[in-house]
Amino acid sequence: MHQLYTWVIEPGFFASAPVRTAVAIGGVVAVVSAVVGLFTVMRGQSFAGHAFGDVSAAGGSGALLIGISPLTGFIGLGVIGAGMMELIGIQRVRGRDLATGIVLGAAIGLTALFLYLDTSASATTGAAQQILFGSIFTITSSLPLIVTFSVLAVGAIAVMWRPLLLATVSPDIAAARGVPVRLIGIAYMLALAIAVGLSSLTIGAILSTALLIGPAATALRLTRRTGGALVVACVTGVFATWAGILLAYDSYYWGSARRGLPVSFFIVAVIFVVYLLSGLATRRGAGGPRAAALAVGDVIARDKTAAGDQIAA
Amino acid sequence: MFASFMINTWLVATIVAPVAGVVGYFVVLRGSAFPAHAIPNGAFAGAAGAALLGISTLIGLAVFSLLGALGIGVLGRRGRRDVATALALVMMLALGAAFLSRTTEYEPEIYSLLLGEVLGVSTLELWPVLGLGIVSIAAIIVLYRPLMLSSAVPEIAEAKGVSRQRIEICFLLVVALATAMTLPVVGALLIFSLMIGPPAAARSFTSRPVLAMLLSVGIALATVWIAIAASYVYNWPIGFFVGAFGALAYGAGRGWAAWRRARTVASRPAVAAAHST
Numbered sequence: 196m197h198q199l200y201t202w203v204i205e206p207g208f209f210a211s212a213p214v215r216t217a218v219a220i221g222g223v224v225a226v227v228s229a230v231v232g233l234f235t236v237m238r239g240q241s242f243a244g245h246a247f248g249d250v251s252a253a254g255g256s257g258a259l260l261i262g263i264s265p266l267t268g269f270i271g272l273g274v275i276g277a278g279m280m281e282l283i284g285i286q287r288v289r290g291r292d293l294a295t296g297i298v299l300g301a302a303i304g305l306t307a308l309f310l311y312l313d314t315s316a317s318a319t320t321g322a323a324q325q326i327l328f329g330s331i332f333t334i335t336s337s338l339p340l341i342v343t344f345s346v347l348a349v350g351a352i353a354v355m356w357r358p359l360l361l362a363t364v365s366p367d368i369a370a371a372r373g374v375p376v377r378l379i380g381i382a383y384m385l386a387l388a389i390a391v392g393l394s395s396l397t398i399g400a401i402l403s404t405a406l407l408i409g410p411a412a413t414a415l416r417l418t419r420r421t422g423g424a425l426v427v428a429c430v431t432g433v434f435a436t437w438a439g440i441l442l443a444y445d446s447y448y449w450g451s452a453r454r455g456l457p458v459s460f461f462i463v464a465v466i467f468v469v470y471l472l473s474g475l476a477t478r479r480g481a482g483g484p485r486a487a488a489l490a491v492g493d494v495i496a497r498d499k500t501a502a503g504d505q506i507a508a
Numbered sequence: 509m510f511a512s513f514m515i516n517t518w519l520v521a522t523i524v525a526p527v528a529g530v531v532g533y534f535v536v537l538r539g540s541a542f543p544a545h546a547i548p549n550g551a552f553a554g555a556a557g558a559a560l561l562g563i564s565t566l567i568g569l570a571v572f573s574l575l576g577a578l579g580i581g582v583l584g585r586r587g588r589r590d591v592a593t594a595l596a597l598v599m600m601l602a603l604g605a606a607f608l609s610r611t612t613e614y615e616p617e618i619y620s621l622l623l624g625e626v627l628g629v630s631t632l633e634l635w636p637v638l639g640l641g642i643v644s645i646a647a648i649i650v651l652y653r654p655l656m657l658s659s660a661v662p663e664i665a666e667a668k669g670v671s672r673q674r675i676e677i678c679f680l681l682v683v684a685l686a687t688a689m690t691l692p693v694v695g696a697l698l699i700f701s702l703m704i705g706p707p708a709a710a711r712s713f714t715s716r717p718v719l720a721m722l723l724s725v726g727i728a729l730a731t732v733w734i735a736i737a738a739s740y741v742y743n744w745p746i747g748f749f750v751g752a753f754g755a756l757a758y759g760a761g762r763g764w765a766a767w768r769r770a771r772t773v774a775s776r777p778a779v780a781a782a783h784s785t
Contacts, residue, residue: 303701
């Protein structure tokens with residue numbers, strides 16, 4: 196029994212301070228990402244969510260360059276990016292994707308520049324790895340600061356819950372009912388910038404999309420009730436983060452090289468596998484194919500009016 | 509900047525840009541910006557895996573690009589398209605990061621694979637790049653009619669027996685091929701700037717397909733050439749210039765389109781009246 200225990204959880208796991216910090220911060224960040232990500236998936240904005248990750252990367256690497264904390268850069272440029280995307284966004288879906296892609300490309304170009312300047316200016320290695328793929332075991336930002344940002348983002352979503360949901364599922368009905376759709380959209384984008392900025396710390400800027408989209412998409416596949424989806428998304432995100440931390444810690448003991456695999460890889464892998472498994476669940480049972488098809492995510496795509504009535508009722 | 513060690517870079521860029529311009533035209537037409545961004549990440553994983561296993565980078569690039577394209581196509585059919593693309597993207601990136609972590613040159617490798625490396629092309633690599641480029645263009649030519657139909661008027665295409673899903677998979681595979689060849693120069697994260705900026709700009713200037721494609725190729729060539737020159741002079745990464753010029757080209761295109769619209773409104777009273785509400 197003890198053998199099995201140490202096989203699953205290598206010695207020293209719970210005693211290690213970096214691990215405890217990682218578990219705490221990772222858990223908080225996963226919840227924020229799941230909450231915001233739920234709406235990102237429902238609004239069909241996975242690309243924009245991913246673009247925020249790349250903008251975050253530019254912010255983080257820029258922050259390193261001028262000597263401020265990466266977290267400030269991650270969130271700061273994300274917020275600016277949200278504003279810019281509001282400015283150049285077009286209503287037609289295709290135009291929006293193009294504009295998103297262009298912003299993304301420019302952001303990555305900036306990241307390339309900043310990372311290059313980082314490495315030549317300070318001769319420190321590890322900048323690219325830290326910004327792009329996360330540094331959950333070596334986070335220097337304080338937990339209170341992270342919690343503050345988290346409360347800000349989750350709080351905003353909580354306050355806007357009903358109007359945001361209505362505006363997401365059926366913007367026309369929302370507008371007709373006096374919901375300030377544009378304002379809500381901006382507030383949501385700011386929450387998104389914060390969520391992505393936070394998860395850039397733990398899982399890396401360009402992988403932040405996994406924590407944002409994966410758990411939420413999984414949840415929406417499994418249940419059609421938004422409240423239930425919220426819970427499932429949070430649980431999935433936190434589980435994936437903690438499992439990833441454990442696996443990464445254990446991976447140091449695999450083989451004789453004493454070199455583990457990156458935490459972010461494990462977190463993303465767990466999220467991906469869980470998502471794939473949820474696909475099997477929806478096909479097999481969980482209320483049958485028709486119920487699965489009625490899952491909130493699909494309702495948006497199919498019959499916006501009916502869903503609006505459902506929510507408004 | 510035309511020293512012997514730079515010649516290969518110029519040659520590769522001159523091969524890569526037209527392919528990006530042509531394939532990119534359809535990427536923009538079909539609104540496939542996200543897959544065009546996601547597939548190169550598969551290529552990144554492939555290159556990293558190849559480096560780990562010690563096999564040819566180009567093979568790793570090509571195989572993983574194709575796998576990535578197939579993965580996106582297949583996953584997208586089961587779940588939502590954008591979710592599938594996003595998750596496939598990050599999974600491949602994470603895989604690449606994992607592969608790289610096992611090699612000894614973690615940091616510089618990440619950098620050059622993801623963000624481009626101007627001097628990274630050997631003469632031996634030129635031929636496969638040229639070959640892949642020719643295959644990509646040939647595929648576009650062969651698929652031209654069904655591809656145009658399916659992209660511009662999907663319902664009519666279906667009625668004429670052109671399967672939208674089949675074309676989608678084929679097109680994603682072509683994007684994968686084009687990606688595999690452009691990655692060494694511009695890097696995984698920026699390939700798609702070349703495939704989006706120039707064609708988007710071209711389409712703002714003209715709506716005639718062949719003309720737009722030629723213009724797209726021209727703008728793409730100008731972009732990489734200026735990017736290489738600037739990168740050489742300032743020592744800054746080529747990817748930065750490609751991203752910046754892509755944005756500039758796109759902005760110029762949109763500015764032009766807006767100016768044309770304003771002129772049309774001003775010169776036609778009825779239209780002006782309609783627009784003044």
